[in-house]
Amino acid sequence: QLAVAVAVAPGPPGPCSTSTAVRRPPRHISRSRGLHRGAMSVVAAVSSTHPSATADGSPPQMATTRLERGSLLVGGRELLSQCPPEATLRAGVADAAPGAAFLGARAAAPSSRHVFSLGTIPKGWRWLSLFKLKIWWMAPKTGADTAGVPAETQMLLLEKTGNGVEDTVYALMLPVLDGDFRASLQGSPENELQFCFESGDPDVQTMDAVDAVFVNSGDNPFKLMKESIKILSKIKGTFSHIESKETPANLDWFGWCTWDAFYKAVNPVGIEEGLQSLREGGAPPRFLIIDDGWQQIVNEFKEVDGALLEETVFAERLVDLKENDKFRGEACKNLGDLVKKIKETHGVKYVYAWHALLGYWGGVCTSSDVMEKYNPKLVYPVQSPGDVANLRDVAMDSLEKYGVGIIDPEKIYEFYNDQHSYLSSVGVDGVKVDVQNVMETLGHGFGGRVALTRKYQHALEESIARNFKGNNLICCMSHSSDHIYSALKSAVARASEDFMPREPTLQTLHIANVAFNSLLLGEIFIPDWDMFQSKHETAEFHGAARALSGGGVYVSDKPGVHDFNVLKKLVLPDGSILRARYAGRPTRDCLFNDPVMDGKSLLKIWNLNNLSAAVGVFNCQGAGNWTWLVEEISHVPTAVNITGHLSPSDVESLEEITGDEWNGETAVYAFNSCSLSRLQKHQSLELSLVTMTCEIYTISPIQ
Incomplete structure (x- = not known):
């Protein structure tokens, strides 16, 4: 019964300078939608979600949110001082929360990238930032000074305390997607809070950022976050709150992932050995992820000197939609034969297969006969200055150097449908889709990062709905707001960078990272806190966190290397788990x-x-x-x-x-x-x- 009890308890600031307009005639200039903003401040007074206390005990009057005489007031407190004249406020955006508003700005000339100042955070506020530490992943950072707000901040939650708990005000700033543009927050050396507004395509330009930064306030940070995401989903219409999405059934079953067990050497014999050893020990997996290593790929850079060959691994490309030779032989005739066998023999209910959003890390092979129908071409990613302001990523360094085989956006649904219909035909139930944020670097010539990401994401979701019985998709390496605010149906997303069993100093970071990231992600997805290994010095630590996560529980143990004392605290004898109601949060x-x-x-x-x-x-x-x-x-x-x-x-x-x-x-x-x-x-x-x-x-x- 104790086993059941635990299962039930379940950077450098200012990386950008204000950009100037691209000199050549733009192919497309985005105009504000029916709202003309001059260079003067817009003054608006609206009700807030935070009531002001009254001395005589009478019902509290609703505080106001307004941009007035260089100050932004929310919840009755000054959130920003020294706001510049070009800052704008669009108020009254939601009847249910009259305090919600959008901050924006107007530039003197059109450009594909702007950096606007919003003012300075006064003393007395402290903040929590969720920012893109790498191109793929968010991480938390706390502070009080405006200059310390990191580049690529995608959520800024602020708190100002009063004389008591009842007087505490929380403010939320969410830089969002506005038309073809994406906003992010950052501090500057001049102690200004700025928002960067960019399309990712030099030919997609604008002067106006109208609905760039969503602002709301309240007295409960969790209700504030939930309310704000629901408001945004209704206004934008490009994504959905998690309550409106179908929950994949596999989340209520214990799982096993092949990644840390085999890495890319995954094979049918090893998969069966792993399933058997877990089942015989009393923790039967009902959910399996066949991770990277099953596809047909090619490394076109074998002539590169040995010293450089390792970096080309991330530039390998997909040549066919079917499984590679490891899954065609004596151990099993094909992938379908393996899936049928493990479901019948080991009681696995759900099998997922891994693939990258572009097919593989380096996309698809442009000279492949199989890929020819999708009109692929080789392109070279261009990272945003914000992405390289924090930590560069070795995979992106490789892709920038060797290029990506990108599928024609008009053919991407056909590609996903072909891939997923094949997987479905051999008994696979869903997919884990990795390397998703690469799309933000490929927008040049495709209408920009937002438009391209949305095209691919919605095609992916439609293919999932058509080819699999449930909403069986795990989104991964997808923490850019381009993807987050384009997720109409996707219900599960990884909450942080990988569990890394061979990195002892990253274990505690992983737990803190997933918990804080779930504040934002948990309103749009069921956060996936990733696999862990049961026979590891940190297994109890990780296992306890997974019991609280509200998401799936799965391990990446090597076959025969398990600690069933840990696993039986999480897994019931029938292979089910007892999942908590919400995303686990601090x-x-x-x-x-x-x-x-x-x-x-x-x-x-x-x-x-x-x-x-x-x-x-x-x-x-x-x-x-x-x-x-x-x-x-x-x-x-x-x-x-x-x-x-x-x-x-x-x-x-x-x-x-x-x-x-x-x-x-x-x-x-x-x-x-x-x-x-x-x-x-x-x-x-x-x-x-x-x-x-x-x-x-x-x-x-x-x-």
Whole structure:
């Protein structure tokens, strides 16, 4: 029963300078949609979601959101000061949340890239940024100074406290997609908050950024995030809130992925051995991902000197839609034969196959007879200045040098349909699609990054709907807002960079990263916190986090290398898992702390189940640095003992599982220490954890 209990508890600032208009005549100039903004500030007063307290106890009056005399006021507080004249505000964008608005600006001349100032964040606010650390992935960063807001910030949550908890205001700034343009936030050395507005195609230009940065405020950061994403989805119409999407059925079953078990050497014999050893140990996988290594690819750079050959791996290209020779031989006749065998013999219910958004890392082989029908051509990616302002990625360095075989956008649905109809015909149930953010670098000549990403994403979703029985798609390497705000049907997305079993200093970072990223991603997708390995020095740490994630639970164990004591805390005998209700996210008192490097903060992650709640407490201090500091600081892991507090009030929306008569009393059970406490909702208990240890608390309301 204890096994069931844990399963139930379940950069450098200012990288850009203001751009000037492209000198040649533009092919396409995007105009604002029915709204002309001059170079003067637009003053608008609208209601906010945060009520102002009154001294006489009368009903609170709604605060106003307005851009006035160089200040942006939200929730009754000044969010930005020294706003320049070119900053604009479009208010009244949602009847249900009259405080919601869009910030924008108008330039003196059209260009494909602008950098506009919005002003300065006054003292008293602290912020949490989710920014693109690499082209593929977001990471969190906290701070208080405007200059410290990192380039490529895609979410900025801010908090300003008053005299009490009731006086705390939260503001949310979401740079979004506006027509053919994409916005991102960044601080500057001049202590200005800027937004970068770019199309990714020199021929797609505009003067106007009208709906570039969504702004909203409230007194509950989680409700604020949920409300804001729902508002945006209705206004934009290009993506959907997670509540409107079909949940893939495989998420409620334990899974196994072949990647860390074999890497690209995956083969039929190894797959069967892995499934058998897990099944015989009492943790039968009902969900399998056949990761990279099953496709027919070609490396066209074999003549390159040995020293350079390794970097060409990411430029390898797809030559055929069917499986390679490893899956055609004595072990199995073909991929269909393997899928049939593992479903019948090992009880696997769902099989996914891996592929990249462009077919393979380097796209498709342009000289392949099979690929000829899709009109492929070789193009060379161009990264945004924002992408290279933080961490460069070795895969993108390779693709920039050797090029990408891109499919004609008008043929991309045909390509996906051919690929997926073949996979479906051999019994495959869905796909994990990787390398998605590469599209943002290929917009030149295709109408820009937003238009190209949306074309591919919607074609992918339509093919999934046509060829597979469920919404069986995992999106990966897809943290650019180009993709996030183009996900109409996609319901699952990886929440961070890979679990890396051979990198000891990245384990605690992984847990903190997925939890913080889920604040944004969890409103649009079910975040996938990635696989882990059960026989690993951090297995308990990772396993506890997966129990709280609200997403899938799957491992990448090598065949025969398992710890079933860990697995049986997560997996029921029939292979099912007990998945929590929402995406696991940091508790409110952790949102603006650094649980990895400040030396004092524990990370608490909360979630709800049908009849109880859970909070996992993790000590992520001392084991590693955030990866953007790796090259600057040689980290030596140090065990640190941290003391903190746990309270039933750490769980948001606890009233969802309590009746109207509940008096606030709870039973709190600590899984590892087997201790039981009786606490009122706002009471707390003290706990201490050393580095890389955790505790899961099940919180049950006493009725």
